[in-house]
Amino acid sequence: MFKNQKTLAVARNLIGKILVRRVGKRLIREIITETEAYVGPHDLACHSSRGRTKRNEPMYDEAGTIYVYFTYGMHWMLNIVTEETGFGAAVLIRATENFKGPGRLTKALKIDGSLNAKKLGKKSGLWIESEDNKANQAKKLIRTPRIGISYSGPIWSKKLYRFVLRD
DNA sequence: ACCGTGATTGAG
DNA sequence: TCAATCACGGTT
Numbered sequence: 001m002f003k004n005q006k007t008l009a010v011a012r013n014l015i016g017k018i019l020v021r022r023v024g025k026r027l028i029r030e031i032i033t034e035t036e037a038y039v040g041p042h043d044l045a046c047h048s049s050r051g052r053t054k055r056n057e058p059m060y061d062e063a064g065t066i067y068v069y070f071t072y073g074m075h076w077m078l079n080i081v082t083e084e085t086g087f088g089a090a091v092l093i094r095a096t097e098n099f100k101g102p103g104r105l106t107k108a109l110k111i112d113g114s115l116n117a118k119k120l121g122k123k124s125g126l127w128i129e130s131e132d133n134k135a136n137q138a139k140k141l142i143r144t145p146r147i148g149i150s151y152s153g154p155i156w157s158k159k160l161y162r163f164v165l166r167d
Numbered sequence: 168a169c170c171g172t173g174a175t176t177g178a179g
Numbered sequence: 180t181c182a183a184t185c186a187c188g189g190t191t
Contacts, residue, residue: 055175072187073172092186103187148186
């Protein structure tokens with residue numbers, strides 16, 4: 001699903017799907033309720049817009065790669081890489097049903113830099129359940145501008161690239 | 168509205 | 180080197 005769709009479509013379609021995290025023997029299953037699309041190097045809010053750096057290197061790997069980075073001295077952000085290898089686009093998972101906010105989500109699911117650049121799947125212990133669920137079939141989406149990216153200027157900061165599942 | 172917190176970045 | 184910034188969250 002990450003390879004064959006545009007980043008915006010991936011962001012939209014991830015809403016309502018189930019994010020699964022293995023921590024020890026336990027599986028945490030969470031319905032994704034909020035995502036944001038970072039659509040490529042032309043998108044001034046996207047990390048790839050300023051070229052390849054050590055931090056954003058995983059964004060240039062194949063679709064389905066996990067891109068986790070640390071910000072504000074405290075928080076890990078979880079992204080899934082999209083589009084063609086070498087392009088530099090991703091979807092930020094901002095929240096699930098029980099964990100609102102990207103920093104709280106990663107904390108709850110024990111997601112940190114050790115997952116960076118790994119692939120979604122059983123091996124890494126983080127994946128998306130392929131089956132749709134009821135919430136996905138009946139999903140009612142709201143689109144808004146992305147959060148916390150005012151630095152990207154008047155055009156990109158206004159794009160409706162954030163998707164939220166209506167409560 | 169303000170600030171903690173520390174890695175990352177780009178400028179010098 | 181170094182200062183500014185930051186895809187946040189908790190508190191005032």
